[in-house]
Amino acid sequence: MEERQYDLIFICRPDTPEEEINKLVATLEHAATERGGKVEKTEKWGTRKLAYRVSKHREGFYVYLVLRSTQGEMIKELERRLKVADPVIKYMTVRLDEEIKRQQKLVQKRERRAARRPRKPAGTGEQAAAAS
């Protein structure tokens, strides 16, 4: 299986102490690397207002991870851990590699077109001559 990229976001209760969140993040990272994954980025967004109530909380502590892995099992394990973890009230994983691929394709296309445009008058003539 080729390598896939994932976004993993989870929300902790706002009253959990910072150390506990750090510990949780550390265990998650460890579990990810153990299963052949890589942690590209870890961000703590801090306490934010939630758009709606989640298990009776109106605020939550957001943690954001970017992961890469060839093993789908890794995500399964991480989600299991998040489900079990006490301070976590919500989590979400999104697979992003296909969208990134699409994005790169579009960028390449645009660059190619931008590169072609200035040469167009001369290029078309040459092409026509070559074709004939």
Add this chain to the structure above:
Amino acid sequence: MADEENPQAPPPAPETPAPEAVPAPQAVPATSHQGPPRRREGGPPGRRMGGPGGRREGGPGAGPRRGKRQFFRKKKVCKFCVERVDYIDYKKPEVLQTFVQDRGKILPRRITGTCARHQRWLGVALRRARNIALLPFATEL
């Protein structure tokens, strides 16, 4: 021989379009009598009155064309196309918020002017943002 052919060729080209353009408008009002023009004038206003659907949305005197058509609509442009966006990030609720109604509904394309492709991406991003409580499914009262 060559001298005669050359001068002949250029003059017809400019002459032919000019006479056609000039007499044509003259001929129509001159030859047509009072009868037909009246009917023509009477017809269009009635049809215009019959179809006010176009006018309603355009508003009065919008756009640079004042005289002929009152219901000229300003063309909406996709914001994402203007900024050349290749990926709509679901992690930026501030951006997504502008494409949502007050109560949290996704605004349709006909109102925001987003192109089909970007609206599709936008919908995905909005739904993801909702899932992780960055945007509301429905605003609470």
